[in-house]
Amino acid sequence: MVILGRIVAPFGVKGWVKLHPFGDDPLSWREMAQWWLADSADAPESAWQAVKLTGFKEHGAGLVASFEGIGDRNGAEALQGRYIGAPREALPAPDKDEYYWGDLVGMTVTNQAGEPLGTVEALMSTGAHDVLQVRDGDEERLIPFVAAYVLDVDLAARTIRADWQKDW
Secondary structure: OOOEEEEEEEEEEEEEEEEEEOOOOHHHHHHOOOOEEOOOOOOOHHOOEEEEEEEEEOOOOEEEEOOOOOOOHHHHHHHOEEEEEEHHHHHHOOOOOOHHHHOOOOEEEEEEEEEEEEEEEEEEOOOOEEEEEEEEOOOEEEEEOOOOEEEEEEEEOOOEEEEOOOOO
């Protein structure tokens, strides 16, 4: 499963939910007839529950969605905190130099000198740009996922080369 986002709260009284997307083009998700929900981002494939999307739209600065069979606030509250995912084959192919966050998690990050900086543990969106959370033992580095710092992403080799000093 590719993790797309998370349900953060109920919205209104008719079963809609607020979403926190993990990426920069969540409106493309409306092309998928169904989404998959699970309690944990690392849940086994058998734990993901398919739900039919009945509504999806922007609301102010956020996004809201509704699902078949969820018609009231109580149903929406039961979905709070669940992760949204989709099998890779259900997603549109990313353009050149675009990546799904799930593809980046677990990749090894090195600097220009070839020194290992750690492994991508997660990504976060700051509003201005996305940030790689890179862990090396007890040390965490937050590296902006922008061309000035991320020089190369090699999906086949599962490596990211960054313009970052080990002692920063």
